[in-house]
Amino acid sequence: FTGLSEKIDPEEVYSIMDQIYEILIHKVHDYEGTVNEMTGDGIMALFGAPIALEDAPQRAIRSAYAIHREITRFNDKITQERGGLPTLKMRIGIHTGPVVVGTLGNDLRVEFKAVGDTVNLASRMENLAEPGATYVSEETFKLSEGLFRYESLGEKKINGKQEPVKTYRVIGPSTRRTRFDVSAERGLTPFVGKERELELLLDGFERAKQGRGQAFSIMAEAGVGKSRLLYEFRKVVSNEDITFLEGKCLSYSRGVAYYPIIDLLKSNFDIRESDEDSQIRDKVKRGLRQLDVDEAFTLPCLLELLSVKDSGIDQIALTPEARKNRMMEAMKRIPIKGSEIRPLIMAIEDLHWIDKSSEEVLKYLLESISGARILLIFSYRPEFVHTWGRKSYHNQVNLNRLSNHESLIMVSHLLGTENIARELEELILEKAEGVPFFIEEFL
Numbered sequence: 148f149t150g151l152s153e154k155i156d157p158e159e160v161y162s163i164m165d166q167i168y169e170i171l172i173h174k175v176h177d178y179e180g181t182v183n184e185m186t187g188d189g190i191m192a193l194f195g196a197p198i199a200l201e202d203a204p205q206r207a208i209r210s211a212y213a214i215h216r217e218i219t220r221f222n223d224k225i226t227q228e229r230g231g232l233p234t235l236k237m238r239i240g241i242h243t244g245p246v247v248v249g250t251l252g253n254d255l256r257v258e259f260k261a262v263g264d265t266v267n268l269a270s271r272m273e274n275l276a277e278p279g280a281t282y283v284s285e286e287t288f289k290l291s292e293g294l295f296r297y298e299s300l301g302e303k304k305i306n307g308k309q310e311p312v313k314t315y316r317v318i319g320p321s322t323r324r325t326r327f328d329v330s331a332e333r334g335l336t337p338f339v340g341k342e343r344e345l346e347l348l349l350d351g352f353e354r355a356k357q358g359r360g361q362a363f364s365i366m367a368e369a370g371v372g373k374s375r376l377l378y379e380f381r382k383v384v385s386n387e388d389i390t391f392l393e394g395k396c397l398s399y400s401r402g403v404a405y406y407p408i409i410d411l412l413k414s415n416f417d418i419r420e421s422d423e424d425s426q427i428r429d430k431v432k433r434g435l436r437q438l439d440v441d442e443a444f445t446l447p448c449l450l451e452l453l454s455v456k457d458s459g460i461d462q463i464a465l466t467p468e469a470r471k472n473r474m475m476e477a478m479k480r481i482p483i484k485g486s487e488i489r490p491l492i493m494a495i496e497d498l499h500w501i502d503k504s505s506e507e508v509l510k511y512l513l514e515s516i517s518g519a520r521i522l523l524i525f526s527y528r529p530e531f532v533h534t535w536g537r538k539s540y541h542n543q544v545n546l547n548r549l550s551n552h553e554s555l556i557m558v559s560h561l562l563g564t565e566n567i568a569r570e571l572e573e574l575i576l577e578k579a580e581g582v583p584f585f586i587e588e589f590l
């Protein structure tokens with residue numbers, strides 16, 4: 148900001164800074180981070196503290212990415228409005244490690260201050276970063292590798308640290324969004340057990356193909372193998388003439404209305420991150436024509452969900468309630484119509500992170516599939532409780548942890564030998580408790 152204050156009067160500097168802080172705070176909150184300190188020309192934010200959050204490093208990086216993008220937009224806006232200002236850019240540094248969080252002041256204003264090495268290193272990363280860039284430490288890099296593209300900057304000398312520190316620049320998000328996607332790309336441990344569950348899904352698929360719509364709810368604790376089961380199922384049916392769509396709820400998407408539904412739509416209409424509004428509009432129009440769905444009714448809803456400008460939804464006079472019903476109706480018609488062309492499998496993962504609107508859509512859809520060639524597969528951890536009720540075509544599948552025998556098969560695969568010391572076997576069985584994810588992490 149120093150450069151800025153030399154060029155314009157203090158009042159305007161103040162207003163600009165205010166808007167920038169607004170962006171920073173919003174984008175941190177979007178990923179459930181906490182703004183913990185406002186410095187003269189920036190902020191310090193925490194993800195995963197004081198309340199532990201899944202995927203904290205990932206959230207921090209996505210938030211940083213959103214901030215850079217939003218600041219660019221802000222610059223464009225300011226240039227249009229008044230021009231003649233230097234472009235504003237943020238430096239962002241991220242590090243992952245333990246922090247001490249305490250409260251300061253009295254009970255009325257709960258503040259907390261994080262201190263220690265972790266915070267210092269994050270701040271050093273920020274110092275190193277050039278404007279417009281995000282730098283992360285090796286710890287953050289390791290926890291998010293595969294989910295983002297990085298440029299390694301080698302080791303950097305840092306004040307107050309004896310050893311130089313490995314530093315990485317974030318280039319952008321990769322196409323892989325979950326831990327499982329990353330593992331699948333690196334190579335998976337051979338699939339062990341769970342034949343029965345796979346059979347159940349395949350039986351369900353046979354029934355769905357014959358026009359007896361089916362739904363499966365797969366429940367298991369974290370790391371027990373929901374995503375893996377789905378992956379194995381998808382492999383088995385990969386040569387069938389069907390449409391297979393996947394939508395995911397993400398740990399930080401609960402606040403985003405219709406998140407997994409939008410995901411499904413994007414995969415159905417083959418919409419890419421880089422597509423312009425006009426391309427999206429064309430793809431959706433073409434798709435609707437193929438499906439033979441009423442365009443006047445559905446197109447505005449879809450474009451609105453896909454955040455296309457001038458979706459046309461505002462031209463239709465609707466109460467919020469009516470608008471929601473219309474969205475639901477559109478989200479039902481598309482799969483039903485699609486399933487008339489070829490059988491449709493729709494998998495929605497991780498419902499424990501679903502937003503309310505999407506949950507309503509899924510529930511509505513579930514009501515309507517009984518006579519359609521549709522197989523719905525849901526997965527979630529035990530903390531989610533569905534309200535699908537009892538339907539003859541709904542199947543509940545609860546995945547159990549692996550038996551000791553199955554765990555040891557996994558261990559032999561991972562170690563590449565059957566000759567494993569008894570003590571090591573016992574240690575692994577005790578530590579991993581039959582959770583495949585822990586077995587992999589442990590070895």
Ligand SMILES: Nc1ncnc2c1ncn2[C@@H]1O[C@H](COP(=O)(O)OP(=O)(O)OP(=O)(O)O)[C@@H](O)[C@H]1O
Nearest residue numbers: 327330337338339369370371372373374375583584
């Ligand atoms: N039956 C199995 N045989 C071999 N490996 C397995 C098996 N089940 C799961 N795994 C492996 O364990 C890891 C965790 O499994 P997965 O990602 O499917 O768990 P999840 O239930 O989807 O967890 P989360 O709730 O965190 O999404 C993956 O790398 C997966 O390949």
Ligand SMILES: [Mg+2]
Nearest residue numbers: 327373374375
């Ligand atoms: Mg999973």
